[in-house]
Amino acid sequence: MAAGTVTHSWVRIEVRKLSPRLRDDLLERCELRLSYDIVRFNNHLKVHPNPIPSCPLCRGVHDNKVRLYWVYDGILRFPTGLYPLMHDVLNQVQLRDMRRWDKVLGEVEKLPCGIELRPYQKEAVKVLLENRRGMLAAPTGSGKTAVIGASLIYACPKPVLWICHTIALADQTRQVLSQNLNTPVGLIGAGKEQIEPVTVALIQTLWSRRMQLRNYFGSVKTLIVDECHHSAARTYFKVIQSCFNAGYRFGLSATPYRNEEGENLWLMGAIGKLLMAIPPETLISEGFIAEPTVVFLHLKPITLTPADLNDWSLIYKKGVVENPVRNSLILSAASLFKPSLILVWSIEHGEILLKLAKGRGLKALFVHGETPATLRMQAIKDLNEGNLDTLIASDIFKEGVDIPSVPTLINAAGQKSKVATIQRIGRALRPKPPHNKALIVDFFDSVEPLRTHSHHRYRALSALFYTIITNSLSNLNLLEQRCKV
Numbered sequence: 001m002a003a004g005t006v007t008h009s010w011v012r013i014e015v016r017k018l019s020p021r022l023r024d025d026l027l028e029r030c031e032l033r034l035s036y037d038i039v040r041f042n043n044h045l046k047v048h049p050n051p052i053p054s055c056p057l058c059r060g061v062h063d064n065k066v067r068l069y070w071v072y073d074g075i076l077r078f079p080t081g082l083y084p085l086m087h088d089v090l091n092q093v094q095l096r097d098m099r100r101w102d103k104v105l106g107e108v109e110k111l112p113c114g115i116e117l118r119p120y121q122k123e124a125v126k127v128l129l130e131n132r133r134g135m136l137a138a139p140t141g142s143g144k145t146a147v148i149g150a151s152l153i154y155a156c157p158k159p160v161l162w163i164c165h166t167i168a169l170a171d172q173t174r175q176v177l178s179q180n181l182n183t184p185v186g187l188i189g190a191g192k193e194q195i196e197p198v199t200v201a202l203i204q205t206l207w208s209r210r211m212q213l214r215n216y217f218g219s220v221k222t223l224i225v226d227e228c229h230h231s232a233a234r235t236y237f238k239v240i241q242s243c244f245n246a247g248y249r250f251g252l253s254a255t256p257y258r259n260e261e262g263e264n265l266w267l268m269g270a271i272g273k274l275l276m277a278i279p280p281e282t283l284i285s286e287g288f289i290a291e292p293t294v295v296f297l298h299l300k301p302i303t304l305t306p307a308d309l310n311d312w313s314l315i316y317k318k319g320v321v322e323n324p325v326r327n328s329l330i331l332s333a334a335s336l337f338k339p340s341l342i343l344v345w346s347i348e349h350g351e352i353l354l355k356l357a358k359g360r361g362l363k364a365l366f367v368h369g370e371t372p373a374t375l376r377m378q379a380i381k382d383l384n385e386g387n388l389d390t391l392i393a394s395d396i397f398k399e400g401v402d403i404p405s406v407p408t409l410i411n412a413a414g415q416k417s418k419v420a421t422i423q424r425i426g427r428a429l430r431p432k433p434p435h436n437k438a439l440i441v442d443f444f445d446s447v448e449p450l451r452t453h454s455h456h457r458y459r460a461l462s463a464l465f466y467t468i469i470t471n472s473l474s475n476l477n478l479l480e481q482r483c484k485v
Contacts, residue, residue, distance in 0.1 A: 003094040004076075009244045011083055013093060016074035026076065026089055033085045034078055035067040036262030068265050079241065079269030081133065081249075101247040102157035102221060104129050111150055112182040118143070118288070120278055125151045127276045128250055134272035135228055135251035139280045140426030141289035144252045145173055149224060150180040156222040156248045158197040163225045163239070165203050168373055173226065174200040188213075207235040210242060222248040225271060229253045229419055232266035240270040254426050255419040280429075280464055289429045290407075290438035294461050295469045296454070297329055301446040312449075319450045320414050321349040326443060330412050331356050333441045334364075334390040339383055340408035342392045343424050345415065350392045353412065357390055368394040395420075406430075410441040416453035418460040425461070 004013030015023045069078035080099075083090070108125050110116050117125065121143055124136055129152070138144035153160050162177070164170040167190050177198060178185040186194040188209075189202025195216060206213065220243045225231050228251025231240065240249070251271040257264050283289040302323060308314045320326065330353060334340045344350045350366045357364035365388055367376050382388045383406060391406075395413070411424050425440050440461070444454045 004096070006080060006083065006095055006097045006099060007244060008099050008247055008249075009080055009241045011076075011078055011080055011086075011090075011095075013076040013095070014074060015071060015076045018093065022092055026086075026093070027071070029086060029089045030069040030076070030078065031067075034069045034082055034265065035065050036265065038064060038066050038262060066262060068269050081269040081272045082265065084273055085268075099247060101132060104157070104248075105155040108151040108155050111147065111154060111180050113180045115147060115180060117147060117151060120282060121147050121151070124148050124276055124278065125155070128152060129155055129248075131272070131275050132247060133249040134275035135253070135256040135267070136275060137254065137256050137277035138252060139254050139278060139283060139289060140429045142278050142283055143288075144254075145226065146176045146180055149173075149226070149252055150177055152224060152248075152250055153177065153198055153222070154181060158222070159195075159216075159220050160198045160222040160224065161217075161220045161243065161246070162198070162200045163203050163206065163223070163236070164200060165227055165230050167202055168376060169226065170200050170202050171373070203230075203235055203239065206239045210239060214242065217242040218245055220246045222246060223250070225249075225251045227253050228267065228271060229255055229257070231270045232263040237266055237270050255422050287436055290436050292425065292429060292438040292440050293469065294425075294440040294442065296442050296444050296458060298444045299323070299326055299329075299446045304447060315447065315450065316346075316414070317348075319445055319447050320412075321346055321352065326412075326445075327353060327356055329443070330410055330441075331360055331362070333408070333410055335360060335362060337408040337439055337441075338362075338389045339386065339406060340390045340410055341383070341406045341427055342390055342410045342412050343427070344392060344394055345413035347394065349412065350394060353392050357392070362389040364388065364390045364392060366392040407437065408439045408441065411443075411457070414443070414445060414450060414453055414457075416449075416456035418456065421457045421460045422464070 003017050004011065006012075013026070015026065018026065068082060069076060071077075078086075107122065108117060109122070124138065125148055128134060128136060136144065136148065138148060142148070149162070153162070162173060164173055170187065170189055174185045174187055177200065181198065183198060184196050186196030186199035187201070188195065188199060189205040193209075210217075217239070223240065223243050223246040225236070225240065230236060231251060240246075243249075249271050251267070256267065256274055280289065284291050302319060302325075304315065304318060308318060330342060334342060334357065342353060344353065347368055350368060354364055354366040365379050365382070367379050371379075379388070379391055383391045406427065409425060409427055411421070413420075413424070415421075429438055442454070442457055442461075444458075445451050
């Protein structure tokens with residue numbers, strides 16, 4: 001009798017039917033490869049309350065480790081996406097592979113709407129289809145949704161479920177896929193539940209209605225997760241694993257992997273490993289995305305009290321949100337390099353910058369999470385058509401939203417996340433004829449930990465081979481000739 005089975009969602013192994021040596025070796029490899037240490041374990045429980053199995057060897061006592069495997073009643077279980085990490089030891093185990101894959105189309109050359117795939121897009125689609133599951137790292141402007149994602153849908157068996165994390169992104173994706181595939185595309189979210197052979201869904205709705213939608217989850221054969229770096233979250237993980245018949249599982253993102261190594265186990269478990277990365281320099285050299293110049297402006301030190309230094313919220317408020325020199329430089333850059341998109345993290349910061357922008361005579365608007373979707377889209381339209389000098393936006397525009405003609409992006413939000421930094425600058429990388437240039441403005445903040453966060457952002461952008469300029473002067477006019485966009 002087989003010692004275990006492999007399904008689309010889970011690997012199950014009857015460890016009680018293995019020899020003691022092989023069982024101990026298998027559990028030791030699981031402990032080494034499918035677990036990670038976490039210091040703030042109780043906080044982690046709030047994000048990932050299930051599954052967090054205790055070690056099968058420590059009698060149910062949690063030891064500040066998170067494990068993506070567990071043994072219950074003699075059955076070892078772990079996500080199929082982590083199968084490649086265990087492949088060597090599993091060669092010694094009798095496994096029955098229960099997975100079945102419907103046939104897919106051959107090489108995709110052209111979409112139904114007539115769009116022909118670029119060479120790197122053909123290669124990406126080919127690699128993903130051959131591997132059946134896994135992630136693609138594709139920079140903003142590479143056509144990851146409109147062309148690569150649409151090609152995967154075109155080639156793969158239906159029903160197809162496409163998961164998004166914001167309603168703005170879901171609406172935009174639905175429109176693009178419907179146009180490029182010449183087919184109706186359903187929507188689950190924002191009070192709608194229209195299911196078609198191809199359906200775009202909001203993860204929050206899938207999670208809240210998971211019991212009502214369980215039959216639909218079971219029918220899905222192809223699953224595509226947009227901005228898949230979010231898939232380490234419990235909601236994503238459980239929804240994805242509920243699609244137990246989805247043989248084809250793909251994740252698309254400019255930054256698939258998270259900053260935390262342990263979180264990447266959840267990503268791989270839900271979707272699969274990173275299969276291909278499209279380098280930004282390839283797209284820049286061929287004119288598919290704009291060539292960015294990044295300017296980091298040094299700020300003068302600010303004075304904080306000892307009480308301030310013990311409170312992160314006060315450090316951020318005084319060093320970023322209410323910093324008059326920093327805010328003045330933000331608006332100076334917005335005045336020199338129009339039109340511009342200013343990204344902020346807090347609503348208060350956006351409101352302060354809006355007031356300052358209007359005081360300088362700039363035509364400006366601030367949009368955030370509570371701004372109605374119709375007004376957000378109108379703001380983008382006004383910016384594109386020259387009716388706005390600058391658009392100030394919260395992190396609702398950090399990723400996914402198509403803003404095709406903004407030549408200047410000012411990252412006013414700060415913070416240290418590599419993922420957030422790269423996602424933010426992606427808003428300015430759409431091709432912009434005739435010069436096809438983009439300007440990114442950021443800051444070297446002057447007080448810890450903001451200073452360290454600045455260097456994290458600097459290193460993240462330097463690693464992408466962008467042109468980096470640092471300037472210790474407050475007068476941006478000296479940069480104007482170097483940064484024509």
